[in-house]
Amino acid sequence: MAKIVVTKNLQLLPDQIKRIKSLGEAVIYNDNVFSKEEWLKRCDEGEIICSSSGFRDEIYELKDKFFSLPFVNVKWLDKKRLKERNITVSYAPGSNKEAVAEWVISMLLTLFRNFSSLTNIENAPVDEVLKETQGLTGKSAAILGKGNIGKEVGKICKAFRMKVKYFERGKNLYQVVKNADAIINCLSTNNETIGLLDGKFFNSLKKGSRFITFTDQRICDDKELLRALEEGILAGAAHDAGSSFVGRTDHPLYKNLLGHSKLIITPHIAYNTDYSNRKVNDMMIDNIEAWIKGKPINLLD
Numbered sequence: 001m002a003k004i005v006v007t008k009n010l011q012l013l014p015d016q017i018k019r020i021k022s023l024g025e026a027v028i029y030n031d032n033v034f035s036k037e038e039w040l041k042r043c044d045e046g047e048i049i050c051s052s053s054g055f056r057d058e059i060y061e062l063k064d065k066f067f068s069l070p071f072v073n074v075k076w077l078d079k080k081r082l083k084e085r086n087i088t089v090s091y092a093p094g095s096n097k098e099a100v101a102e103w104v105i106s107m108l109l110t111l112f113r114n115f116s117s118l119t120n121i122e123n124a125p126v127d128e129v130l131k132e133t134q135g136l137t138g139k140s141a142a143i144l145g146k147g148n149i150g151k152e153v154g155k156i157c158k159a160f161r162m163k164v165k166y167f168e169r170g171k172n173l174y175q176v177v178k179n180a181d182a183i184i185n186c187l188s189t190n191n192e193t194i195g196l197l198d199g200k201f202f203n204s205l206k207k208g209s210r211f212i213t214f215t216d217q218r219i220c221d222d223k224e225l226l227r228a229l230e231e232g233i234l235a236g237a238a239h240d241a242g243s244s245f246v247g248r249t250d251h252p253l254y255k256n257l258l259g260h261s262k263l264i265i266t267p268h269i270a271y272n273t274d275y276s277n278r279k280v281n282d283m284m285i286d287n288i289e290a291w292i293k294g295k296p297i298n299l300l301d
Contacts, residue, residue, distance in 0.1 A: 001025050002292055005046030007039060008032055010070055010284075011277050019285050023292060024048065048288055060085055066291055070284040072096050072271075074300050075189040075216070082300070089300040090287035094148035095280040096271035101152040103270035104184055104212055105160075107238035110264060111210045112136055112182075136160040142167060142180035144197075150186035174204045181206065185213035185220060194218045202228040209233075214240035214270045217253055229262045238264040246272070 002024030006012070009030045012020070020026050027045055034042070036058050043049050048066045059067070060081050069091045077089060110116055112134045121129065140163040143150050154164045167176040173196070177183050183205060187193045197213075197220040205211070211234050213220050228234045241254040246268045248254065257265045283298065290297045 002048050002288075003027075003046040004048045004050070004288065005029075005042055007042045007049065007051040008034070010050065010052055010281060012281055013278065016281050016285060020050075020288070023285075023288055048291070050284055050288070059087065062087060066090075066288075068284045068287040068291070070095075070280045073189075073216070077300060079300065088291075088296070090291065090296065090298045091300060092280045092283040092287075093298060095283050096276050097148040097152040098279075099273040099276035100149050100214060100270045101156055102273070103214065103240065103266075104153050105156050107212050107264060108136060108141075108157075108182060108184075108210070111212075111236040111238060112139070116264070136162050139163070139181040140165070140179065141182045141184060142177045143184045143186055144173075144176075145186035145188060147186065147188060150184075153184055153186060173201065177201075177205060179206050181209055183209060183211045185211070185215055187215055187219050189216040189219060195221070197221060197224075199224045199227070202233060205233055207233055208235045210235055211237040213238070213242070215242045217241075217243035222253075222257060226257075226260065226263075229260065234262070236262045236264070238266075240266050240270040241268045242270075243268075 004020060004024045004026045006020065006028040009032050012028070017028060020028065029042060039055055040058060040061060043062055043065065047064070048068065050068050050070065052070060056076065062085060064086045067087065067089045069089060071091065072093060072095060074089060074091045082089060114133045118129065137160060141157045142165050143154050144167045146166045146168045150166065154166065157164050165176050165180070167173050185197060187196070195218065199221065202224045205228065211225065225237060229237060239257055241251065241257065243253055245251060249267045251267070254265060254267050257263060287298050
């Protein structure tokens with residue numbers, strides 16, 4: 001039987017634990033904090049490894065392993081080094097699209113309707129409370145990237161009767177974002193997107209527009225984002241600190257953006273819902289099952 005190790009608490013549900021145990025000899029750890037040495041020791045206990053984020057170069061110290069990763073972003077993995085170590089990786093593409101789309105829409109509503117400053121207030125002048133806000137109906141949204149999340153966001157924006165345009169490979173970025181009321185960065189990380197959202201990009205935006213991002217910080221220049229807010233190019237922005245470790249409010253990226261009056265910052269939690277946690281772990285187990293059957297799916301290509 002295959003030896004399977006779950007290296008940390010992945011919030012597995014009882015039926016998911018049962019599925020894993022039915023596939024082989026399983027060791028499932030339920031704690032969250034361990035050192036590099038402990039992580040490597042746990043990985044050595046099995047040939048099939050289920051592990052969440054929090055490791056990077058350590059994976060290349062292993063050999064002859066199959067990893068099923070319960071998350072979407074695997075761009076940081078070096079395929080050449082993995083091949084040299086005979087390490088195969090599967091992941092969970094599209095598993096977070098619903099949750100991240102929900103986060104995007106909540107940020108859109110907050111930025112346009114000004115909910116954050118109109119909640120739990122008291123002793124405020126009526127004229128200030130009833131100051132007109134902007135709805136989403138009739139507004140134009142430029143969605144950068146038409147992958148799983150971009151398409152999900154676009155579908156919901158259209159349900160709010162927004163006008164939706166997509167930027168994808170082959171299109172002119174500046175033409176797509178021209179006159180957009182909301183710009184939503186859903187771009188994946190590759191050689192064409194790293195550094196794409198720079199000063200020139202922010203200078204091209206409509207004055208008073210809103211910008212939302214949750215992706216790798218290498219795509220978007222945060223200094224230029226802050227400048228655009230200061231100069232009034234942007235009326236507001238939302239950022240999920242996508243390059244930080246999940247939930248870490250002490251991460252430099254999160255701390256550097258914290259406290260700006262026009263910027264909503266969350267500590268890389270856009271993906272985190274009961275539905276997405278169920279879905280991502282189901283996909284992780286599906287990947288293991290397919291690998292054991294000799295018909296692997298969702299492999300890192």
